[in-house]
Amino acid sequence: MTILDKILIEKEKEVAALKADYQPGTLQTKKVNASLYKQFMEADYISIIAEMKRASPSKGLINDGINPAQQGQIYQSCGAGAISVLTDEPFFQGTMKDLQAVREVVDVPILNKDFMIDEIQIDRAKDAGANVILLIAAALPLKRLDELYQYAKKQGLDILFEVHNEEEMKVAKTIGAEIIGINNRDLKTFHVDLATTERLADQVNPDEVLLISESGMKEKKDVERVKRAGAKGILVGETMMRSADLKETFDILRVPLGE
Numbered sequence: 342m343t344i345l346d347k348i349l350i351e352k353e354k355e356v357a358a359l360k361a362d363y364q365p366g367t368l369q370t371k372k373v374n375a376s377l378y379k380q381f382m383e384a385d386y387i388s389i390i391a392e393m394k395r396a397s398p399s400k401g402l403i404n405d406g407i408n409p410a411q412q413g414q415i416y417q418s419c420g421a422g423a424i425s426v427l428t429d430e431p432f433f434q435g436t437m438k439d440l441q442a443v444r445e446v447v448d449v450p451i452l453n454k455d456f457m458i459d460e461i462q463i464d465r466a467k468d469a470g471a472n473v474i475l476l477i478a479a480a481l482p483l484k485r486l487d488e489l490y491q492y493a494k495k496q497g498l499d500i501l502f503e504v505h506n507e508e509e510m511k512v513a514k515t516i517g518a519e520i521i522g523i524n525n526r527d528l529k530t531f532h533v534d535l536a537t538t539e540r541l542a543d544q545v546n547p548d549e550v551l552l553i554s555e556s557g558m559k560e561k562k563d564v565e566r567v568k569r570a571g572a573k574g575i576l577v578g579e580t581m582m583r584s585a586d587l588k589e590t591f592d593i594l595r596v597p598l599g600e
């Protein structure tokens with residue numbers, strides 16, 4: 342059984358509990374109307390989605406000492422185009438409270454980074470103040486991905502549709518995903534390879550699809566590499582969470598587009 346299988350089994354349990362306990366519309370959080378797609382497509386620089394990631398299955402504990410609101414404020418002041426908040430608890434030590442805390446103090450789009458398998462998680466993401474949800478092609482069959490994609494759209498949310506191989510890229514195109522995240526990390530083996538972005542990027546029309554390269558970004562040369570492949574944005578977790586000087590980290594990773 343892969344780690345993704347294990348996570349999805351936990352999500353089934355979480356969704357069952359949510360359906361029993363959670364009434365959509367009851368969370369009261371500040372709402373911000375922000376389109377990640379529009380902002381990133383119009384940017385002159387590679388847009389950075391800075392992630393809140395205390396721990397992960399591949400790396401174990403990364404940094405559990407952060408205050409999500411403070412970290413969110415720093416991300417925004419350093420120039421993050423958006424903030425990703427991992428809200429999965431068993432595997433990443435995140436919570437929905439983290440996302441709400443960040444929403445209260447920032448105005449940039451927020452991605453609810455979780456393993457979405459049901460509409461009720463999308464309702465909760467919106468209620469908590471997220472603007473974007475994640476759909477992972479490897480997690481569900483096409484029909485279910487399409488239903489959740491359409492549901493999130495109807496709620497006015499952006500969808501980061503995550504792929505890792507050619508098959509999944511075909512699924513993204515069938516659904517008509519406008520924001521495609523190419524995850525350089527294989528969620529089954531944890532192997533990270535930026536060549537994944539290079540291999541898949543040319544399969545989309547860059548004028549219509551916003552391409553985000555996810556995982557494994559540590560240095561400027563990494564960002565330059567995925568930019569050359571066609572990415573307009575990057576999603577950075579571990580490097581942000583381990584950084585002793587976030588301003589410097591953003592300055593290094595913030596690469597101009599079009600040079």
Ligand SMILES: O=C(O)c1ccccc1NCC(=O)[C@H](O)[C@H](O)COP(=O)(O)O
Nearest residue numbers: 397398399528555556557558577578579
């Ligand atoms: O990071 C993991 O170990 C992981 C394992 C299983 C499923 C998802 C996982 N990570 C989610 C992500 O894709 C990353 O958090 C994100 O792309 C940032 O990656 P990085 O900059 O390498 O921390």
